[in-house]
Amino acid sequence: MDPSSKDRPKDGWNPDLNQDEAIIAQERLIEKEIAEKICLIGAKCDLMRLSSEYPDDDNAFQEKIKDLRKRYQWMRKTRPDGNCFFRAFTFAYFESLLQDEPELTRFITVAEKSKEELISLGFPNFTIEDFHECFYGVLNRIKSGEISTSEQLQAVFNDQGISDYLVVFMRLVTSGHLRSNEEFFSNFIEGEKTVKEFCSHEVEPMYKESDHIHIIALTAATKVPVCINYLDRGQGGKVTVHNFPEGSSPRIHLLYRPGHYDILYLDSIQNGAVNNV
Amino acid sequence: MASMQKRLQKELIAIQKEPPPGVSVNPANIGPNLTQWIVDMEGASGTLYEGEHFQLSFKFSPKYPFDSPEVTFIGSNIPIHPHVYSNGHICLSILSEDWSPALSVISVCLSIISMLSSCKEKKRPPDNSLYVKTCSKNPKKTKWWYHDDNV
Numbered sequence: 369m370d371p372s373s374k375d376r377p378k379d380g381w382n383p384d385l386n387q388d389e390a391i392i393a394q395e396r397l398i399e400k401e402i403a404e405k406i407c408l409i410g411a412k413c414d415l416m417r418l419s420s421e422y423p424d425d426d427n428a429f430q431e432k433i434k435d436l437r438k439r440y441q442w443m444r445k446t447r448p449d450g451n452c453f454f455r456a457f458t459f460a461y462f463e464s465l466l467q468d469e470p471e472l473t474r475f476i477t478v479a480e481k482s483k484e485e486l487i488s489l490g491f492p493n494f495t496i497e498d499f500h501e502c503f504y505g506v507l508n509r510i511k512s513g514e515i516s517t518s519e520q521l522q523a524v525f526n527d528q529g530i531s532d533y534l535v536v537f538m539r540l541v542t543s544g545h546l547r548s549n550e551e552f553f554s555n556f557i558e559g560e561k562t563v564k565e566f567c568s569h570e571v572e573p574m575y576k577e578s579d580h581i582h583i584i585a586l587t588a589a590t591k592v593p594v595c596i597n598y599l600d601r602g603q604g605g606k607v608t609v610h611n612f613p614e615g616s617s618p619r620i621h622l623l624y625r626p627g628h629y630d631i632l633y634l635d636s637i638q639n640g641a642v643n644n645v
Numbered sequence: 646m647a648s649m650q651k652r653l654q655k656e657l658i659a660i661q662k663e664p665p666p667g668v669s670v671n672p673a674n675i676g677p678n679l680t681q682w683i684v685d686m687e688g689a690s691g692t693l694y695e696g697e698h699f700q701l702s703f704k705f706s707p708k709y710p711f712d713s714p715e716v717t718f719i720g721s722n723i724p725i726h727p728h729v730y731s732n733g734h735i736c737l738s739i740l741s742e743d744w745s746p747a748l749s750v751i752s753v754c755l756s757i758i759s760m761l762s763s764c765k766e767k768k769r770p771p772d773n774s775l776y777v778k779t780c781s782k783n784p785k786k787t788k789w790w791y792h793d794d795n796v
Contacts, residue, residue, distance in 0.1 A: 388788045389781050487791045494659050495710070495747045498652060529648040532711050572745035574711050 402448060409459050409525040410445035412518070412551050412633065418443065431605040436597060436623070442633035443623060450575035453622075454535045454542075454630045459525050460620035460631045461592050463518055465510055478590055482541045489547050491540065500538065502533040532574065539574075542582055543567040545589035547550065556581050577627065587612040595621045597632060649709045653679040656750050660684075668754045680705050683719070684754060692762045694729045699724055701757065702733075705749060713744030715785050716753055725767040730758060735760075735782040736770065741789055 378412055422429040428611050446452045465472045483500040487493050506524060509515045515524060525531045546553050550563040557566050570576050595618035598608040611618055617638075621632040655657055657679065660670055667687035674683035682703040688694025699722055704715040718724060718733035728736040739748060739756055770776070 386779065386781055386786075389786045391788060392732055392786055417667065492749055494655055495749050499747070532746075533648070536711075539745075540747055568739075568745065569743055572747055573743055574746065601708055 369479055381540045391449050399449070406445065406447045407526050408449075408455060408528065408531050409522050409631075411522070412442050412444050415440050415443045415632070428601050428605075429599065432599050432607050435606045436599065436632075439634060440597075440621065440632045441635045444631040444633070446628075446630055448628045450577050451532075451535045453578035454538045454586075455525065455531065456622055456629045456631050457586065457594065457620065458534050459590075460622065461590075462506070462510065463521055464619055465507075466516060466518070466521065469511075472507065475590070475592075476504065476511070479503055479507065479541075481538075482544055484591065485548060486540055486544045489544055491544075496540065499533055499537040502530060502537065503537040506530065506534060530620055536574065538586060541589050542586045543571040545585040546571065546581070549585075553581065554586070556584075570625050578629075584614050592620065593618045596624050596629075597621070599625055647706065649707055651681055652710055653705060654659075655684075659749075660751055665751060665754050667758065668730065668751075683749065684750070686754065686758070688724075689758060689762050693764055693767055694724055694761050697722060697724065701754070703753075710746040710749075713740055713785065714742055714750070714753065715783055716757075717784055723759055725769060726761060726764050727768055727770055730770055730773055730776055730780075732780070732782065734741075734776070734787070736789050738789070741785060741787075 411568075416433070418436075419430055422433075424430065444456075446456045461475075465475065479500065483496055486496050506515070509524075510521075513597045515521055525534070546563055546567050551562050557563060561569070564582075570579075571582060583594065583596070586592075593616035594612050596610050596612065598610070600608075602608070621634065623630045623632050657670070657675065660668070661672075664670070667689055669685045670682065671685065676682065682705075684701045684703060686699045686701060688697040688699070698720055700720040702715075702717050702719045706712050706715075714719065715739075716735060718729060723729060723733050724730055730736075735757065737756060737760060739745075739753065776787075
């Protein structure tokens with residue numbers, strides 16, 4: 369039955385309608401609409417475009433966007449599919465690797481070590497190998513110069529098959545770090561869940577949104593410091609800024625709006641040629 | 646699509662080379678393009694299902710392994726278990742919400758074996774007759790709620 373059928377009683381209970389199917393069909397429809405409208409990783413655009421997303425008289429947001437513009441000139445949007453933190457983080461980091469061979473070499477070793485750690489934690493060998501192979505493949509294409517521009521990298525990240533493999537690997541790296549440091553992280557998990565349960569419910573599955581704990585674990589595991597700018601309706605006219613780990617000097621910059629992460633770029637004068645559009 | 650078949654090919658080799666105890670895959674039961682498998686499963690010895698033979702149907706969408714496989718018991722012997730409906734549908738969180746692409750056919754089989762093995766009393770889920778009457782043919786179209794992880 370078509371769940372959007374007009375025959376459906378307006379507010380009554382329709383016993384002929386399978387409610388589960390209707391809910392799922394509606395969720396799929398929303399996902400499809402989002403997927404058609406928003407790329408996994410969008411083009412770089414002027415940060416001021418953000419202000420057009422809020423009413424002119426919405427002072428709380430407009431003031432904060434102006435504040436944000438003092439430090440950042442560009443942004444890149446990501447698709448809000450629950451993977452946005454991982455995808456934004458990975459894209460922004462890989463983009464920085466285009467100009468930084470020593471860091472790329474370091475990171476290839478980190479990824480290799482993570483793979484071994486995951487296998488030693490009991491993750492199925494061949495699925496881990498599978499994800500690592502794809503992940504390493506992209507890093508290697510950066511190393512060889514086959515991927516040398518942001519546009520080429522963006523095309524790779526918009527190929528859903530590859531892009532999702534990269535996200536999965538980063539999710540697993542995060543989970544591996546949480547599980548290896550179980551004692552420490554168990555203090556941050558609410559309720560009765562163990563770290564292992566938390567990982568299998570909230571970290572490893574695709575489309576599950578990220579929280580502070582994911583960010584702490586991923587930045588610690590990869591040693592890639594990130595700066596997150598929180599844009600919300602809170603008081604004060606200034607965005608709240610958090611560096612992970614605390615006190616680090618960030619390599620990549622993200623924008624957080626409740627439930628979603630996008631990528632930010634510093635003012636091009638400060639950041640030189642890397643940020644040329 | 647290509648990544649899905651590459652992955653399933655690897656999984657098929659792995660499960661044939663080192664199947665979990667009691668699990669086997671007859672190559673004749675692998676559907677076109679690897680999108681459907683039938684997996685044979687024996688009830689583990691020392692459990693309530695010892696000596697029983699079951700069949701599991703696995704269906705894979707083009708989005709596998711990002712989307713979970715559709716897994717149901719099929720055939721004449723559907724295990725009587727508090728999480729298995731008489732139409733073969735299984736209430737197991739890794740088959741929907743908690744699915745992760747790091748899981749595989751082998752890990753699903755292991756979870757199902759462990760679910761069966763830890764069962765203390767053979768009975769159907771309390772809402773079996775209503776569910777079987779009203780559910781979709783595809784268990785992935787059910788919004789499951791998991792009340793008890795311990796069975």
